[in-house]
Amino acid sequence: MHAGSRCVESDVRGKHKWHPWTVDENARLRRLATGYENRSIDWLAIGGELGKSSIACRVKYHQNQELGIADPSQGHVDATNQEVQRQLSQGHQIDWAQVSQAVGLDVLKCLEICQVDNGKARWTFDPNTFSWEMADWMKAFIADNYPAPATPNFRAASNYMWINRDDCIHMSNLLQGNIVWTDEIKARVVDMRSKGMQFKDIGKQLSPNLSAAKVVAMYHGLQQPPHSRLSPETKRLVRAFVDENAERCTYHELLQLAKVQF
Template identity: 35%
Template sequence: MIDGSVMDTAAKWEQVSKVLGRSVTACKWRFKILHHSRKHIQATVDSQSLVTSEVQRQRESSSDVDWSQVCQATGLGMRECLELSQYDVGKASWHYDPDSFSQSMADCMAGFIKEHYLASTPVNYRAVSNFMWVTMEDYFKWTESEYERAAALRARGLTFKEAARHLSPTLTGPIVCSALNRYSLPNPAQEPISLDKLEEVNGLVDEYAGKHPVVEIMDKIRTQLNLGDRRNYYSLLALRIAAHPHYKAKIRDIDYNDLSIRIAMGQATKKQAAKDLDIPYYVLDRRLRDLNSRQFSSRWTEEETLKLLDYVQIGDSTPDIAYFSKLLGTKSSKQCCRKIDLIRSKGILPRLAKTR
């Protein structure tokens, strides 16, 4: 192993270059990544051991853990301590009974997640487990059987809110509704719209543009032309509205970079942004997707690489690469994933949780 203290002269770098058969620049770059990765991993291991020891000490001396004291003893933040602690002795199982459970416990969990994890940040259930002091395997996960169970509850006439209560205290009505929409089969293929009806659509767009919100315009057109439910011809109507000069100017003037970052940080949602801007959601969603897939420089700078290493190695939750890509602003999520795979293939980065 090469010690960083000796790698300070051009002659020594030349020697290393000859031994390895690589350029001096390549050797220096490889050394920086290795040094940074090892230093970061060692720091994480040390912090994990420190936090776990303090939690164990508190549990053995009293029944509860005072996480504020853990923070003071370790010099780390609350969320970091909760994510790092590996001490699980004495944790209770969450036995969920929809007829007798206490809502306060569910509210406590939901409040913790909302406070410490943005909408775009994957929840670290190690932290939730430590905060609630319950076993990690008791959290609700959507499986085929759970989808079928939710559908059966709805078939019995229960509302989405009631069905959510029967499934898990961590679920809400809108979450169950969204899950069942994903689970249900798509509509049969719709017939192409006729040219005459297309002209009618354009005429109605001209008539309603700027006078009603976009959502109402789409509903009015669908009702007047008898186009069926809201999913029928959804993209066609959205694109026709977006092509109107009134909305084309709005769409052109949006700062998509700023909006994308605000969405990634949980400060906005696509649906709310589309409503506030009064443009079709379908069009805004496509623009943001195009923005995220745009081409960036293929060359990685040292700063970009080290930021990526820092982000991937923090905690043990699944890294949200799409979120990191938006914050970085100079590389797409695909480029970030390829870079991680490349670094891992060289044995520099340990194989942590899969990226998404």
């Protein structure tokens, strides 16, 4: 085995041990490094995640890039799609281990590149039927395969759960307490509020994790003209938000959080 497939680590006695890179470690290395996108890659943090030195991780990543290991070929994509289609045509639940064996890539890579979408279920939020079981399933998959700061691959999550990709993205945002205030949703909030519904209950109708404070802020924003002074209630919410976050955030971070919150 050539030197590029091994890395050097120092043990507590100052000696060096040679540890071969496994297929899974190569895949995790690529996911962690690409998760930084345009930011400077923190090789020390990646080394800590993988239990290897920062130098070994950086060298191995660039070696993989040069060898073309980082990205699958179109042939791999086609082979993955064909194997998945074959299993679906036989009425089988997709066996990703079998797909991996047929294609010659690790399971996660097959999940990331599979482009087959036929027969996928839809996943929309319904407060009357919502179950945390599916939500926890997706959260566990992302946490196991795309630990922060890596960016989750929702194509992989979609294929793993066999659920529409856009629905996975939408539900992930809702689970984080984020919501896009469309005109339709704003109208629903106004309607529910006019019927005497509490803000916390309105939030539960829109998302499993939407705080009452966000609903209140949006609602009061609708009740006053643009550029008007803040209402006493909104002022109270802003003060509470600043008091809660001022100690742990920089000024810039606090402004960004406030934009999301209010």
